[in-house]
Amino acid sequence: MEARAAGNQYNPIMSARTPERRIEQLRDEIRRHEYLYYGLDAPEISDAAFDALMNELKALERQHPELVTPDSPTQRVGGKPREGFVKVEHSLPMLSLDNAYNEQELRSWERRVHELAGVSHVEYVCELKLDGLSMAVRYAPEAVKEAGRSRFVLGITRGDGSVGEEVTANLRTVRSIPLLVPHAALKQSGIPFEFEVRGEVVMPIASFQHMNEERERQGLARFANPRNAAAGAVRVLDPNITALRRLDYYAYFLLVNGNYFGIAHWEALNALAAAGFKVNPSRCLAKNIDQVWDFIREWEEKRETLPYEIDGIVVKVNRLALWNELGFTGKAPRWAIAYKYAARAGTTRIHDIRVQVGRTGKLTPVAELEPVAIGGTTVARATLHNMDFLANLGIKIGDTVKVERGGDVIPKVVEVVAGKPRGTREFHMPAACPECGGHVVKEEGEVDYRCVNANCPAKLRESILHFASRSVMNIEGMGDALVNQLVDHRLVRNVADIYALTKPDLLKLERMGDKSAQNVLDEIANSRNLPLERVIFGLGIRFVGERTAEFLARHFGSMDVLVQAATGDEQASLAQLQAVEEVGPRIAASIREFFAEPKNREMIERLREAGLTFTGAKRQRGTRLAGQTFVLTGTLPHYTREQMKQLIERAGGKVAGSVSKKTDYVVAGADAGSKLEKARELGVRVIGEAEAEKLAGVS
Numbered sequence: 001m002e003a004r005a006a007g008n009q010y011n012p013i014m015s016a017r018t019p020e021r022r023i024e025q026l027r028d029e030i031r032r033h034e035y036l037y038y039g040l041d042a043p044e045i046s047d048a049a050f051d052a053l054m055n056e057l058k059a060l061e062r063q064h065p066e067l068v069t070p071d072s073p074t075q076r077v078g079g080k081p082r083e084g085f086v087k088v089e090h091s092l093p094m095l096s097l098d099n100a101y102n103e104q105e106l107r108s109w110e111r112r113v114h115e116l117a118g119v120s121h122v123e124y125v126c127e128l129k130l131d132g133l134s135m136a137v138r139y140a141p142e143a144v145k146e147a148g149r150s151r152f153v154l155g156i157t158r159g160d161g162s163v164g165e166e167v168t169a170n171l172r173t174v175r176s177i178p179l180l181v182p183h184a185a186l187k188q189s190g191i192p193f194e195f196e197v198r199g200e201v202v203m204p205i206a207s208f209q210h211m212n213e214e215r216e217r218q219g220l221a222r223f224a225n226p227r228n229a230a231a232g233a234v235r236v237l238d239p240n241i242t243a244l245r246r247l248d249y250y251a252y253f254l255l256v257n258g259n260y261f262g263i264a265h266w267e268a269l270n271a272l273a274a275a276g277f278k279v280n281p282s283r284c285l286a287k288n289i290d291q292v293w294d295f296i297r298e299w300e301e302k303r304e305t306l307p308y309e310i311d312g313i314v315v316k317v318n319r320l321a322l323w324n325e326l327g328f329t330g331k332a333p334r335w336a337i338a339y340k341y342a343a344r345a346g347t348t349r350i351h352d353i354r355v356q357v358g359r360t361g362k363l364t365p366v367a368e369l370e371p372v373a374i375g376g377t378t379v380a381r382a383t384l385h386n387m388d389f390l391a392n393l394g395i396k397i398g399d400t401v402k403v404e405r406g407g408d409v410i411p412k413v414v415e416v417v418a419g420k421p422r423g424t425r426e427f428h429m430p431a432a433c434p435e436c437g438g439h440v441v442k443e444e445g446e447v448d449y450r451c452v453n454a455n456c457p458a459k460l461r462e463s464i465l466h467f468a469s470r471s472v473m474n475i476e477g478m479g480d481a482l483v484n485q486l487v488d489h490r491l492v493r494n495v496a497d498i499y500a501l502t503k504p505d506l507l508k509l510e511r512m513g514d515k516s517a518q519n520v521l522d523e524i525a526n527s528r529n530l531p532l533e534r535v536i537f538g539l540g541i542r543f544v545g546e547r548t549a550e551f552l553a554r555h556f557g558s559m560d561v562l563v564q565a566a567t568g569d570e571q572a573s574l575a576q577l578q579a580v581e582e583v584g585p586r587i588a589a590s591i592r593e594f595f596a597e598p599k600n601r602e603m604i605e606r607l608r609e610a611g612l613t614f615t616g617a618k619r620q621r622g623t624r625l626a627g628q629t630f631v632l633t634g635t636l637p638h639y640t641r642e643q644m645k646q647l648i649e650r651a652g653g654k655v656a657g658s659v660s661k662k663t664d665y666v667v668a669g670a671d672a673g674s675k676l677e678k679a680r681e682l683g684v685r686v687i688g689e690a691e692a693e694k695l696a697g698v699s
Contacts, residue, residue, distance in 0.1 A: 135201050
């Protein structure tokens with residue numbers, strides 16, 4: 001630990017009449033100094049004085065083990081390594097954010113906010129976008145005899161946004177996460193005894209450099225960047241190792257009863273700080289988008305001065321009432337956006353171009369590069385997308401090119417560097433698949449080349465990786481190395497074979513012990529319980545992503561009904577499929593093509609036999625409000641905007657984003673804005689929540 005301050009050495013006070021009282025006195029004092037040092041970066045005592053406090057507490061707890069409590073500062077680290085992680089459902093989905101990469105995209109987002117919210121003035125909160133891992137930490141009241149304070153009880157990774165992994169023991173080692181929030185802090189902040197905090201776990205640059213130096217001394221490989229190192233530290237099974245990584249935690253959301261707390265985000269951040277959480281001081285409350293842009297430019301210039309890595313700025317609408325009004329897209333809130341700083345780039349040479357085959361059979365050209373360091377990572381390969389991309393940039397083998405890590409993560413070639421010697425070898429897409437020798441075709445009107453061999457091993461590998469991925473069937477441990485072996489040993493020929501794997505099968509593979517094999521089998525078993533939309537998404541139907549799979553599951557309600565709709569008379573089949581929300585002719589044709597293949601239907605039957613979920617909650621659309629258009633504005637007493645939208649749609653109505661002459665009703669709540677004024681101008685009928693319920697047949 002670095003020196004906390006010069007002087008102010010601690011002089012032990014031994015006047016406490018009982019060990020219990022002295023222990024509590026020491027704990028309170030240590031917690032205060034931990035917050036000053038780790039939370040505010042404003043230490044009052046030296047390292048030696050702090051160590052004296054901690055050593056006295058440890059000695060007293062050794063003498064009186066019956067007085068040791070989980071929230072004691074001495075209990076941050078300890079215990080045996082665990083055998084695995086338990087899945088935990090989030091109280092509210094931890095969604096990702098949409099991105100803006102320039103001022104025009106940022107201002108376009110701002111215009112949408114004004115239009116959808118129906119207000120002329122919006123305040124924004126700007127926060128640094130830390131390059132770390134999102135984590136949720138939950139607090140609960142103490143036992144009845146000690147009521148009046150809250151204890152850290154659960155730490156959860158983001159996972160797939162809906163379900164994460166319990167990493168409480170590891171997060172207890174992060175000293176900027178309070179183990180106990182006292183009554184005085186709760187009272188000052190206005191936070192109830194039971195609450196949840198969401199924030200970012202990061203590894204400071206100094207800790208990252210120190211760790212890599214230590215790994216070099218031990219002959220171990222260096223970590224590429226702080227984010228990867230932090231991710232490994234959070235998910236290691238031994239909390240003692242996590243503690244050595246010196247992680248930090250910055251809070252950015254406060255939830256109570258599964259909902260965001262307060263009336264404004266800025267006040268929620270201040271409440272978190274008042275309760276003793278580390279909230280990034282580099283934030284601002286912007287009165288308009290011009291002030292937001294000033295903040296973005298300021299921190300782009302100062303980015304390199306920070307003690308941790310950032311990759312942009314998060315911009316959030318301040319008033320929580322507008323969050324309900326704006327709602328969500330399929331994966332992200334409309335009330336927030338991440339402005340991403342320009343990708344880090346490097347210059348290098350293409351020494352070859354190879355082809356990668358994806359799960360749909362698509363052949364993607366990939367540049368083999370002379371290794372170049374970009375943003376802490378050594379880049380040796382980068383995507384070239386398709387043949388049109390190569391032609392547009394005029395790329396040849398041997399060219400010197402500029403490479404960026406898109407979003408600071410995915411390497412891609414962006415241009416040929418002018419003034420450098422040009423390459424002489426042109427790249428041509430092969431006529432035969434490099435993986436299986438199958439025929440390669442390019443459909444009219446498309447840019448992509450595809451392998452048509454249904455048994456191509458590359459397609460199989462990518463299909464299995466997709467099926468097992470976190471956002472699909474979430475089979476932890478089934479990554480590249482294991483999947484390659486499963487395919488090479490011919491243990492898996494399609495995704496249904498995953499559910500026929502046995503422990504003896506897995507023990508045949510390299511680096512697979514009994515415990516690891518059992519963990520994989522447990523993950524496979526758990527995946528059987530995931531909902532129908534995950535299974536549909538996992539099939540790998542071309543053009544069917546996560547959102548479309550969800551619409552298909554809701555519309556048809558079961559796999560059988562979907563298959564029946566997709567395999568009937570062509571004209572009727574396409575009409576039924578296009579009746580699904582956001583399914584157009586191209587997607588409908590792709591779904592029909594997939595289910596028309598007998599081998600695919602055989603695979604689906606095997607998935608049924610394996611016990612996967614084949615039914616879901618079909619959303620029955622009524623006819624009560626058929627042909628009627630509604631617009632929502634303001635904050636309703638008992639419904640969020642999304643809940644009211646679903647209520648109207650279930651009754652057959654349509655919800656539009658703006659008021660026009662075709663609007664039948666405007667449902668208005670508190671703080672209604674310009675939509676209400678527009679409705680009055682056009683003579684559109686304005687109703688409240690109760691009347692909307694009555695129209696929909698709820699009351």
